[in-house]
Amino acid sequence: MKILLTIALRNIREHKVKTTIIGLIMAIGIMVLVVGNSFMDSAAAGIERYYIQNYTGHLMITGQSRGQLTLFGFQDMTAMERAVPRIPQYAEVVEFANSLPYVETINPQVSATAMVSRGDKMLGATQLFGVVPEQYQVMFPDNVELLEGDFWEPGSQGMLLNKAVADRMEKHVGFTFKPGDKVLFTSASTVSGMRIREAEITGIFEFRQSNVQLDMVSLMDISNVRALAGMVVGHAEPAELSPEEQAFLGTIDEESIFDSFDSLFAPTQVEEEVAGDDYWFSLLGDTESRDLSNVEDTGAWQYLLIRLTDEKYLRQAQADFAEFFSEQNIAAQTRDWLQGAGAMAELSYGIKNIFNGVVFIIAIVAIIIIMNTLVISVTERMGEIGTMRAIGAQKSFVRRMVMWETLLLSGIAGTTGVLLGALVLFILNRVGLEASNMFLEIIYGGPVLRPELSMSSVLTSFVVILIVGIVSSTYPTAIVMKTSPLKAMESSR
């Protein structure tokens, strides 16, 4: 072992050109890997921290549903065609959540998308989070920065308009929103139809930690958002029918209800005696049905956001809630913060995967270059290796010798790369990387990224360099193994 290390170390020292070429490739590769991975880890940690602390909590409970349900609603092709499900047996779910020792705080929420208009001018769209200010501020105490006005009074209605939303709209209409202004919000979906609500702006705010998706979000009283989301007492959700009920309905078709299509054009017999005005006014004046369809379902929530005392309880919490839902037969489910965070957070993670793919390609290129250099190096030393074999070195000894040499070189170059990477990261951390555009903001998980050296990136780098080292030495070792001691010695003459 000692002799292997001695030979390996001295060969590295003696063959300066080879050492420099391979060492540089490896060191630069590792530096890129460390910086890139730390960068991505920092961005991911940033995204996680910002989202958990500012928008999502660790966990969100929703009604059971398929598809990509986020805090912004469904983020797939079905978004307009189905309502975000309510949390069934909400009170029991809340009671259970509060009974768990690792649950720090909870915050119920409802989400809706609405067009904003004032007078006859359509100003643009905004995403609305329907919240209870007291609970929302306990859950996310740091993220709402009030620029003007304040939250609406408890029990009353109102909205906080996001400055980013206001800025976009103001560009179109040429006036400045201020607290006290009233605006109309219109939502539409194939499920709940079109709904219009007027709300008073009680304040203008901005999210301290924001991104392009959150720049669309304004906060509104729960009552108005429920109405815009179609969460009213008269709200009808698709009914699950028993086979008997379906069989019964099967005998009724549209024609039997509306008669045939031709009947629409059939001559109508007008009776002489028509109803008088009193009759029609009595019909139109009866708004009981319409009023019923607008009565807010006060116990209805789409999301229950949960912040845990520590992220380590995330899996336990998911398991406990799943068991509770199963035992109580509640059609609800948990989604972790990443699922709740929506497309932007997922996109950041997607970009990380792309980066890992690029790293994989770089590693393969590095393997090929290093392998070629090692082949040349080993060929140069055929005589030396042949001598060793002649005087009694087994193939395994030579294999280990080449391997040790590569691993030592990889280790030295890898450590150099890590140190260089750490230096680059230290500088980047001090300087801070500002996101100059939306794309970078998505990658950074916020407006400024201060990357830190992550241990996982260091470990990953050493694992990669180890694999690169082992794989690169495989081919040259195979060449040596195939060569007889005699040929090896002859080749050196």
Next chain:
Amino acid sequence: MAIVELENVKKVYTLGKAEVHAVRGVSFSIEKGDFASIVGPSGSGKSTILNLIGCIDQPTEGVVSINGTRTEGLKDKALTTLRHETLGFIFQSFNLIPVLNVYENIEFPLLLGKNRPGKKGIKEWIEFLVEAVGLADHMHHKSNELSGGQRQRVAIARALATKPEIVLADEPTANLDSKTGQSIIELMKKMNSELNTTFIFSTHDRTIMEIADHVIELLDGLIVEDSKRSVEAGSIS
């Protein structure tokens, strides 16, 4: 008892489409303790025979027995073990490991096998060998810091490190001036006498050949003379 025995050994090399008959059917035996010389002009098959005895090449036909072990059919691992435990090599171009110093080069074969002697034993033995080959002052020099003669002395010490029964030397003086070559042969003879190690060396130098007590003369891959004679130790010391 013969320590090396060759029975009708032939070796044919393929050189492109042509076949080169390097050894055409050679039989001889070398006794333990012999100081044997294989002589002949270039291309006579000296190096090929040494390579066959050294188990770094295999005969096309015939049997090579080393210390009673027939080498044909042995796997690489067994051949390597045989080389390590029974044979020592001295090469024409010295073939020292360039990154190791004198001490480490001599020590190297001792670190290869499974039955390694203790550290203290190794140190004392290497110091004895270094002293014996007259390189006590160059113990920590690397091969590129030594002259040709000094390098060959290191190679002799290395060949003797594992206390092999046979030492093979392929033209050990070819790259040395005549005076140094003479001293190297005398050193080998001294080791042969003191350690009773069998030495087999190839040469085309007739003056060096005179020191050998067993001379096998080759021409075009065949033995033309196989003679043994008594050489008084006193005359070469």
